[in-house]
Amino acid sequence: MRAFIFPGQGSQKVGMGADLAVASAAAREVFEEVDEALSQTLSTIMREGPEADLTLTENAQPAIMANAIATLRVLEQEFGVSLADKGDCVAGHSLGEYTALCAVGAFSLADTARLLKLRGQAMQAAVPVGVGAMAALLGADIEKATALAAAAAQSEVCEVANDNDPTQVVISGHRGAIERAIELAKEHGIKRGIMLPVSAPFHCSLMQPAADAMAAAFEDTPPQSFTLPVYANVTAAQVTDADAERDLLVQQVTGRVRWRESVEAMATAGVTHFVELGGKVVGPMVGRIAKDAAVTSAITMEDLEALAKEIG
Template identity: 75%
Template sequence: MRAFIFPGQGSQSVGMGKALSEASTVAREVFQEVDDALGQRLFRIMTEGPEDQLTLTENAQPAIMANAIATLRVLEKEGGIRLADKAGFVAGHSLGEYSALCAAGALDLATTARLLKLRGQAMQAAVPVGVGAMAALLGADIEKAQGLADAAAQGEVCTVANDNDPSQVVISGHRGAIERAIELVKDHGIKRGILLPVSAPFHCPLMQPAADAMAQALADAALQAPLVPVYANVTAAPVADAETIKALLVEQVTGRVRWRESVVAMFDNGVHEFVEFGGKVLAPMVKRSAQDANATSVISMDDIEALMKGL
């Protein structure tokens, strides 16, 4: 069985989508539809920069989604392939969960773009710049990371935000607590702690104002049951009920991205092939979490054509 997976924030880069749009009318239509939905020239920022504009959370989130969905749409339309025939499940890392839901027909493209724009704005506004921080812990499993977060908190927020794979966990919270955690890594048997260049402390309780904003937006959004179940970040379990999906997307803003657990659960459920669309971040994580799985990143037309032959 196969799962289609979609990357999260950090996978953006200036020039993204340019070659694909030049090679495919289908891709150009996706980028134009996103621009129209947002009322901005996001595709120009994606292809030309400047980089600081692309990395703004409110731009990066819809941009990463647009690039992933364009890649998938080219495969579907030019390859005559239906997602439901080729994938048993979909999943995405953080904002990638929205891409996964769009891919599986639960959200239309314009709605997905607008929700991610709002999500980015709400997450940025939830915490004043400089108050929060995030750090990647290298050589840390979930138990070591949790122990470190508990020790560093000292009355502030310090929690596991992303359980990415057996060797990488990300923590999030108040800047002081995250800085303390980095100083304490060796005491907890962790190789290294690296402060991440992010503008807000995602996936921790400090994001509650953003969760409230998304609860309101999702309540009004048209969301259908997906064509195939989506593995939700916060439960690491498949879900196909529209109202449950909405509730989990709200919970996801402050909750842990249980990516490692999701990959292991999918593998245990018979998924032995993972195809990442629009990025090359998740495939290596998959291989570290489920070593016997096949994981492929699909970005270029060459990648798409190679995948067509293998499906």
Template identity: 70%
Template sequence: MRAFVFPGQGSQAVGMGKALAEASGIAREVFQEVDDALGQKLFLLMSEGPESDLTLTENAQPAIMANAIATLRVMEKEGGIRLSEKADFVAGHSLGEYTALCAAGALDLATTAKLLKLRGRSMQAAVPVGIGAMAALLGADTEKAQALADAAAEGEVCAVANDNDPTQVVISGHKGAIERAVALVKDFGIKRGVLLPVSAPFHCSLMQPAADAMAEALATAALRAPVVPVYANVTASPVADPDAIRTLLVEQVTGRVRWRESVAAMFAAGVTDYVECGGKVLGPMIKRIAPDANTNAVITMDDIESVLKGL
């Protein structure tokens, strides 16, 4: 069995998608459609930067999605494959869940781009810069991370935001609480705590204003049943009902990204092969969760040609 997976924020880089667009008219069409939907020259920003603008959440989220969908569309149209025939499930990390839904036909490309633009803008606006923070805990499992978060909170928000793999958990919340947590890591048997260069505390209760904004937008968004089930971040289980998907996408803004559990559940269900479109960050996580899994990162035309041979 096979899953197509899609990366989250942090996988953006200046130059992303440029070589693919030069090599494929299909990719150029995707980038143009996203530009038209957003009314901005996002692909120019992806190609040439500046990096400071690309890193802005409201730009990074649709850019990462567009790059991944362009990669998938090239595979489908130039490689003559159909996702519904080559994948048993799709999944994505945080914003990647929207990419997965687009890939599986639940959301069209323009709607996905607009939703992610709003999601990024709303997440940035939810908490003033400097109030929140996030930190990666290396050598931590969720139990240790939760104990640390509880100890560091002291009345502020300090929550487990991302359960990425058996060796890495991310916490999110008020800046003071996150800094206290980083200072306390050794007391909880955690190897290291590293503050992340993010502009907002994602996936914690401080994001409630963004969740409210997404609830309003998703209520009227055209959302169909996906052609293959999507593993939802907040439940680590497959979902195909449009109304359930809407609810879970709203919960995802403040909820934990249960990536480790999602991959473990997919592997237990028989998924041995994972194709990461538009990035190479999820593959190493997947291998740490399920060492016997086969992973492929698809970014370049050479990657596409290589992976198509095995599909």
């Protein structure tokens, strides 16, 4: 069995998608459609920067999605590889879940871009800049990270945001609590904590205003039926029902990204090959979780050509 997986925020970089757009009309069409949907030249920011603009949450989220969908379209149109034929399920890390849903037809490309733009704006607006923070805990498993978060909270919010793999967990909450967690990390048997360069404390209860905004957005743009099952971040379980997925996307804004458990669930279900499209971020995480699985990450035309030959 094969899973197609999609990266989340942090995988953006200036120049992303530029070579693919030069090489393929299918990729150019994706970037043009996203530009039109957002009424902005996001593709120019992706290609030329400045990096500060690309890193803005409201730009980074649709940009990462657009790059991954462009990669998928090239695979499908240039190399004749159908996701529905060659995949058994899909998953994505945080915003990557929206990319996965776009890939299997739950949202149109234009709607996905608009939803992610709104999601980025709402997440940024939920907490004033400087009030929240996130930190990566290196050498931490979920038990150690949970205990540390509880110890550091001290009446503030400090919660596990991302359970990425057996060696890395991300926490999120009030800046003071996150700073305390970094100071206490070694006492909890954790190698170290590193403050992340993010503009808001994603995937914690401070994001409730953004969750409310997404719930309202889905009133007008609900997910439709999709062609392959999606493994949802907040349950680490397979979803096939569009209404259920809609509720899970709202919960995802404040909920933990259970990536390690999602990969374990896919592996338990029989997935032996994970294909990351549009990045080389979640693939390495998979390698640390499902050590016997084959992992392929595809970004360039050369990557896609090799992948097409591999999966035929």
